[in-house]
Amino acid sequence: MNRLTMQFNTCHALARHAGPFTDYVWQNTLDSLKGLDVGTSYRNDHAAQIFTHYIARNEQNKRNC
Numbered sequence: 156m157n158r159l160t161m162q163f164n165t166c167h168a169l170a171r172h173a174g175p176f177t178d179y180v181w182q183n184t185l186d187s188l189k190g191l192d193v194g195t196s197y198r199n200d201h202a203a204q205i206f207t208h209y210i211a212r213n214e215q216n217k218r219n220c
Contacts, residue, residue, distance in 0.1 A: 158192060158193055158194040158196075159197070161186065161191060161193055162183070162193065162197055162198075162202070162206060163206055163210065165179060165182045165183065165186070165203075166179060166203050166206040166207045166210060167207075167210050168182075169182070169203065169207070170207050170210060170211070175200075176200040176201075176203040176204050176207070177200045179198075179199075179200055179202070179203035180198065180199060180200060180203075183198045
């Protein structure tokens with residue numbers, strides 16, 4: 156699984172469980188401690204907000220088709 160996929164999955168899980176964007180930061184740290192290669196980019200709450208926006212847009216597009 157590539158880095159962006161892992162980060163999008165983390166954002167999706169936080170959104171599904173109504174978690175705050177700030178939880179994204181420690182989730183990435185936890186993934187890194189587990190030995191997963193999450194990289195060093197897009198590891199802040201602002202990135203989580205952007206990822207979640209695009210996840211929501213994609214879900215809306217699926218429903219409108």
